[in-house]
Amino acid sequence: MPLYLGLMSGTSVDGVDAVLARFEPGFEIIATHSTPISAELKQRILDMATGKGESIDKLGVLDKDLADLFAEAANNLIEANPIPRSEIAAIGSHGQTLRHRPSLGFTLQSGDPSRIAEQTSIKTIADFRRRDLAAGGQGAPLVPAFHRALFQKSGTDRVIINIGGMANLTSLPGDTEQMVIGFDTGPGNVLLDEWISLQQSKAYDQDGAWGASGMVNSELLERLLDEPFFQLPPPKSTGRELFSMDWLSIHLNNISPIGAEDVQATLAEFTAISICHAVASLGMSSPELYICGGGARNLHLMQRIARHAPGSNVQSTATLGLDPDWVEAAAFAWLAWRTDSALSGNLPAVTGAAGERILGAIYPA
Ligand SMILES: Nc1ncnc2c1ncn2[C@@H]1O[C@H](COP(=O)(O)OP(=O)(O)O)[C@@H](O)[C@H]1O
Ligand SMILES: [Mg+2]
Structure with missing residues (x-):
């Protein structure tokens, strides 16, 4: 074949x-x-x-x-x-x-x-x-059609979350007559990568260790989550045109100075919460969550997603047979x-x- x-x-x-x-x-x-x-x-x-x-x-x-x-x-x-x-x-x-x-x-x-x-x-x-x-x-x-073809399971609500530079999700209802929906949830790794690159000249935060070492700043977190993109109904998609260093700088300039590791911790929390809000908006009760993309390797981010998606089992797509x-x-x-x-x-x-x-x-x- x-x-x-x-x-x-x-x-x-x-x-x-x-x-x-x-x-x-x-x-x-x-x-x-x-x-x-x-x-x-x-x-x-x-x-x-x-x-x-x-x-x-x-x-x-x-x-x-x-x-x-x-x-x-x-x-x-x-x-x-x-x-x-x-x-x-x-x-x-x-x-x-x-x-x-x-x-x-x-x-x-x-x-x-x-x-x-x-x-x-x-x-x-x-x-x-x-x-x-x-x-x-x-x-x-475009990936949701592939997610549906590969991962949908009758009788079990599933959500596939791809965390690349941006993050997108696909809802796969256990009732296969229901519509599959998918949309970009906002940033994935992009802000985490940009911030560590600016501060430490590293391409990414290995295992999320640097973010895990900082404290979440609630004022910054609130401002980031205020972004109107998150209120838009799907269909929606986004990119570096919106979620960029310029975007982050505007918010950082509007609060009292905070430590670089605290910015990283806040970005990880923000990314996890924006993803979990998007999952919650699907209205499924405790769906199985499967993560793919490079973000699946960010252990800290995975832990924060699990924390903000109580009741849902958070795993990687490796569990479903695809790395x-x-x-x-x-x-x-x-x-x-x-x-x-x-x-x-x-x-x-x-x-x-x-x-x-x-x-x-x-x-x-
Ligand atoms: N070990 C790791 N720890 C933390 N983050 C990682 C790790 N490995 C990969 N990543 C993240 O995954 C990103 C790449 O993910 P990928 O799915 O290829 O995204 P894209 O589709 O945008 O290219 C890296 O830029 C990095 O942020
Ligand atoms: Mg890549």
């Missing part, structure tokens, strides 16, 4: 995740691989995403360089595993989000799919989000399989699109 290779680099800009999987006759992961993103490329991505490096030439060169990195990640995975390229039906490449502004009618994922197809000799499917936007949706989140590190890349392999099979990939109830759509564009091998 044909294989599909998913490529994902999220808002954290920590690396390109690659997953080779099959979906027929049943779901199976064949191989995984992660290619790091250099500090230099990460800076160029963030400069472009925050508008500091804007020029059409820089955007074009970045689009090319990202494509080369995505192709390298795919080729690395293939070369590390004894799989003939001919067995891989298609690559599903998410691209690197440089801007996500559904309110202005656009979202921009970069990484030229023509170059990926050329360098891998494999059909490449990309640009999954814009068709949903064209149909009036947010173009995000939390590979869920998103597997979702883009799945979306490639859907498009390649002429099947829709979006859930209109999640994105707000006018209907189900076959997502993305196909770049032949």
Whole structure:
């Protein structure tokens, strides 16, 4: 049965995740691989995403360089595993989000799919989000359809929470006749990463240990939770355009100075509470919570989520048979399989699109 290779680099800009999987006759992961993103490329991505490096030439060169990195990640995975390229039906490449502004009618994922197809000799499917936007949706989140396909269980209410740079959830009602909903809950790791990077030049707070060493500042916490995004009804999605260092600085400037570790502790608490409020808004009684994305490795954050979701069992998706590190890349392999099979990939109830759509564009091998 044909294989599909998913490529994902999220808002954290920590690396390109690659997953080779099959979906027929049943779901199976064949191989995984992660290619790091250099500090230099990460800076160029963030400069472009925050508008500091804007020029059409820089955007074009970045689009090319990202494509080369995505192709390298795919080729690395293939070369590390004894799989003939001919067995891989298609690559599903998410691209690197440089801007996500559904309110202005656009979202921009970069990484030229023509170059990926050329360098891998494999059909490449990309640009999954814009068709949903064209149909009036947010173009995000797209992973809930995959979560439903993989993780829904009749008779048990489940919520899948993906904690990448941003966090998004998928509600999977035990009553499978009920609608599946999903939306971005707000920041995931992004503010935790930005703050420790500014204070200690580290990419992330290993195991959440630094955050765990600080004290939550209730004044800052209240101000952060006052953000109007949290009151918006779904469908909704967000990104670095809103939850950025600039956003945090405005709030820090409005309170008495506090210790750097207390800011980290408060950010972890804020992230956990914003996720748990979103879970509570679903109105399920004590659903099972399954975490995926890099945030699942932040032990402190996991403990705070468990504390704010009393009665719910908080586990990682590993319990359901899929390692939390590979869920998103597997979702883009799945979306490639859907498009390649002429099947829709979006859930209109999640994105707000006018209907189900076959997502993305196909770049032949
Ligand atoms: N051991 C760890 N301790 C704490 N946080 C971690 C750990 N490993 C990964 N992370 C967090 O996960 C993030 C990457 O998560 P990922 O799911 O790849 O996000 P994205 O989809 O935005 O790329 C890192 O930036 C970091 O914040
Ligand atoms: Mg990542």
